[in-house]
Amino acid sequence: MAENTDRSVCPATVQLLGKAQQEGVSTAFFRADQVKPCPIGADGSCCRNCAMGPCRVLLPRGKSDLEVEVTGVCGATTDTISARNFLRMIAAGAAAHSDHGRAVAETLIAAAKGEAPGYSVKDEYKLMKLALDFGIEVGDRPIEDIAVDVGRAALAQFSQQEGELAFIKKAPLKRQEIWHKLGVVPRGIDREVVEALHRTHMGVDQDAESLLMHGMRVALADGWGGSMIGTELQDVLFGTPQPILGQVNPGVLKPDHVNVIVHGHEPLLSEMMVMAAEDPEMLALARAKGAQGINVAGICCTANEILMRHGIPIAGNFLQQELAIVTGVVDAMVVDVQCIMQSLPKVAQCYHTRIITTSNRAHIPGATHIEFHEHDALNAARAIVRAAIEAFPHRTGRVEVPAHQVDFVAGFSHETIDYLLGGMFRASYRPLNDNIINGRIRGVAGVVGCNNPRVEHDAVHVAMVKELIKNDVLVLQTGCSAIACAKAGLLTPEAAGQHAGGGLAEVCETVGLPPVIHMGSCVDNSRILMAATAMVKEGGLGDDISDLPAAGAAPEWMSEKAISIGQYFVASGVFTVFGVTWPTTGSEKFTRMLFEGLEEKVKARWAYEPDPIKAARCMIEHIDARRKALGIDKARERVLYDMAMRRELEAL
Amino acid sequence: MCEKVEVKEEKTRFDGVKVEVLGPTYEPGKPAGQEEGSWRRKLHDREEMLKYLKTGERYWYSGDWYGSERRKNPA
Ligand code: SF4
Ligand code: SF4
Numbered sequence: 001m002a003e004n005t006d007r008s009v010c011p012a013t014v015q016l017l018g019k020a021q022q023e024g025v026s027t028a029f030f031r032a033d034q035v036k037p038c039p040i041g042a043d044g045s046c047c048r049n050c051a052m053g054p055c056r057v058l059l060p061r062g063k064s065d066l067e068v069e070v071t072g073v074c075g076a077t078t079d080t081i082s083a084r085n086f087l088r089m090i091a092a093g094a095a096a097h098s099d100h101g102r103a104v105a106e107t108l109i110a111a112a113k114g115e116a117p118g119y120s121v122k123d124e125y126k127l128m129k130l131a132l133d134f135g136i137e138v139g140d141r142p143i144e145d146i147a148v149d150v151g152r153a154a155l156a157q158f159s160q161q162e163g164e165l166a167f168i169k170k171a172p173l174k175r176q177e178i179w180h181k182l183g184v185v186p187r188g189i190d191r192e193v194v195e196a197l198h199r200t201h202m203g204v205d206q207d208a209e210s211l212l213m214h215g216m217r218v219a220l221a222d223g224w225g226g227s228m229i230g231t232e233l234q235d236v237l238f239g240t241p242q243p244i245l246g247q248v249n250p251g252v253l254k255p256d257h258v259n260v261i262v263h264g265h266e267p268l269l270s271e272m273m274v275m276a277a278e279d280p281e282m283l284a285l286a287r288a289k290g291a292q293g294i295n296v297a298g299i300c301c302t303a304n305e306i307l308m309r310h311g312i313p314i315a316g317n318f319l320q321q322e323l324a325i326v327t328g329v330v331d332a333m334v335v336d337v338q339c340i341m342q343s344l345p346k347v348a349q350c351y352h353t354r355i356i357t358t359s360n361r362a363h364i365p366g367a368t369h370i371e372f373h374e375h376d377a378l379n380a381a382r383a384i385v386r387a388a389i390e391a392f393p394h395r396t397g398r399v400e401v402p403a404h405q406v407d408f409v410a411g412f413s414h415e416t417i418d419y420l421l422g423g424m425f426r427a428s429y430r431p432l433n434d435n436i437i438n439g440r441i442r443g444v445a446g447v448v449g450c451n452n453p454r455v456e457h458d459a460v461h462v463a464m465v466k467e468l469i470k471n472d473v474l475v476l477q478t479g480c481s482a483i484a485c486a487k488a489g490l491l492t493p494e495a496a497g498q499h500a501g502g503g504l505a506e507v508c509e510t511v512g513l514p515p516v517i518h519m520g521s522c523v524d525n526s527r528i529l530m531a532a533t534a535m536v537k538e539g540g541l542g543d544d545i546s547d548l549p550a551a552g553a554a555p556e557w558m559s560e561k562a563i564s565i566g567q568y569f570v571a572s573g574v575f576t577v578f579g580v581t582w583p584t585t586g587s588e589k590f591t592r593m594l595f596e597g598l599e600e601k602v603k604a605r606w607a608y609e610p611d612p613i614k615a616a617r618c619m620i621e622h623i624d625a626r627r628k629a630l631g632i633d634k635a636r637e638r639v640l641y642d643m644a645m646r647r648e649l650e651a652l
Numbered sequence: 653m654c655e656k657v658e659v660k661e662e663k664t665r666f667d668g669v670k671v672e673v674l675g676p677t678y679e680p681g682k683p684a685g686q687e688e689g690s691w692r693r694k695l696h697d698r699e700e701m702l703k704y705l706k707t708g709e710r711y712w713y714s715g716d717w718y719g720s721e722r723r724k725n726p727a
Contacts, residue, residue, distance in 0.1 A: 125701045132713055170712060173721045242690055418708055419691050427708030440666045503666030537711035537721055
């Protein structure tokens with residue numbers, strides 16, 4: 001049994017784990033000791049796609065599928081089964097992101113029609129941008145009309161049956177050519193996900209390469225489709241993020257306040273929660289119950305979303321969801337979809353906390369369901385805040401809020417980076433490209449993804465990111481990974497001086513950026529795609545994303561969404577490393593396809609390395625190889641010649 | 653007339669060489685509030701927004717600017 005100090009590098013987590021243990025509360029950390037991963041499933045060798053199985057295609061000890069062939073009852077080989085399972089993970093991840101995007105599109109239409117009180121178009125600039133993307137007339141038309149058209153056009157992307165997704169056109173031209181050549185350009189978002197389930201049904205697609213090619217198409221439908229729609233339309237509804245100061249860790253909970261935690265992924269409800277918590281009527285009610293006020297905090301990606309737009313503090317990342325309740329001061333935890341543990345109502349039973357589910361897609365036994373609809377969102381939010389206020393006087397047990405709380409800066413959208421680097425006169429990625437070319441910045445890395453109790457909480461993210469910035473690699477982050485590094489103090493401009501290499505630190509100091517840039521939630525990985533594209537288009541670093549000195553990683557991943565994200569990074573030309581475990585090791589043939597074969601097709605590949613330092617080294621090696629290919633592997637300072645030097649030159 | 657700046661600091665340059673640079677001479681200030689950093693406020697109307705899209709995001713929204721990808725036939 002591991003010591004709590006070995007379970008997390010986050011001191012607040014260690015402290016609360018001790019409290020949970022004393023109070024007999026089960027958490028994912030302890031359950032991970034009891035439930036060992038199934039070794040057959042872990043390496044992707046189990047197929048349960050029909051009732052002739054489940055078939056566990058185990059290779060004889062020490063043999064690989066390159067030497068012997070074992071099959072399921074239907075004759076499916078290990079590589080087919082691995083590829084099927086992999087494609088199903090991509091499809092599930094893409095479906096999750098895309099369903100989120102669809103909900104945002106529906107809300108935008110309802111808001112523009114005046115059918116969703118409380119919501120409106122907050123960012124007209126972003127709306128104009130989308131109107132241009134979708135070819136919608138702008139002119140002098142009322143903003144609401146344009147918003148309805150944009151919402152409908154976005155919605156149509158899900159059900160589109162032929163043609164190409166609109167945002168594909170935003171990718172570098174060379175990348176589009178590669179996708180066209182391979183025939184992996186997504187037609188419609190839902191169509192690709194459905195086809196993935198069809199292809200992986202018993203007796204359909206039984207060629208690993210063909211399954212993988214479709215996996216690429218599904219993943220692209222996520223990154224350049226569903227996720228991008230989610231990000232862009234949320235910006236229209238709630239405003240495009242701009243740098244904002246935030247606080248993170250359970251220390252943001254206030255013992256003398258009513259504490260409401262919003263957890264999950266969709267900011268549609270949490271935006272309303274922020275409004276409801278500021279409602280004078282609610283504040284009066286809270287005071288009448290003896291509280292000083294109402295404190296809203298977030299967990300997981302909902303946290304990232306509302307932090308970036310309102311500065312609402314973050315109580316923790318994925319593995320801290322149960323521990324937040326263990327503090328004894330959370331009066332209500334409101335959840336919508338994705339990454340919500342079914343254990344929450346059980347943990348809450350030990351305290352006074354109300355667990356409230358709000359989405360018609362996600363119910364949990366033992367939770368209270370207050371369904372949220374965009375046409376009545378504020379009332380649902382008020383009902384939730386009221387429930388939290390009612391719970392406040394019933395606090396039971398020991399209250400313990402760890403004192404740890406860290407400041408950081410978040411909210412770097414692609415547009416804001418563009419502006420910060422070039423100003424209003426000529427927004428530009430030029431300074432970034434120039435500093436990569438001159439060697440001050442070695443390259444760029446996207447480090448994203450979840451927590452996983454199979455590894456030390458946050459430790460892998462933090463170690464990898466520290467190693468990268470120490471070696472002058474600028475790090476872009478989203479999701480729980482960004483929260484992990486925020487807690488470690490890496491997301492402040494000062495962190496550049498403390499942790500970054502000389503070149504990166506110098507650039508960060510000049511432009512006032514942290515060396516680790518928080519770009520949002522998991523769907524916001526689409527912002528990283530846009531940033532990479534902007535770097536390509538700016539020039540000087542090749543003409544495709546795969547030419548950039550850039551790499552991606554999800555060192556503590558656990559969600560199927562992470563596999564989808566990883567696959568669209570690779571399909572977009574980014575070398576991507578995952579940690580913790582790798583879901584296809586049961587088939588050497590298919591794993592080789594992912595780790596080697598893809599390079600030939602999309603000029604990028606997957607890699608697996610659980611050691612964060614070694615993984616960071618792999619990324620740096622890749623970055624260096626790209627620098628070499630671009631001819632920028634030697635740092636070159638611009639030398640201003642004086643007359644003497646010129647004369648010397650002429651004399652030669 | 654310029655006052656002589658006395659504050660000097662030693663820093664390590666990106667290539668590891670130690671250099672002496674002028675130290676900070678500013679009055680430490682305080683951020684003037686969240687809104688001050690909000691660059692979108694500088695775009696007042698739709699026309700300005702569209703104009704900015706064509707410069708700030710020129711590679712996607714301007715007809716005559718393709719950056720590194722300038723070519724006759726789009727992909
Ligand atoms: S599809 Fe084939 S490998 Fe899968 S469970 Fe059925 S028989 Fe077994
Ligand atoms: S990073 Fe992973 S765990 Fe965290 S919110 Fe996103 S999908 Fe969930």
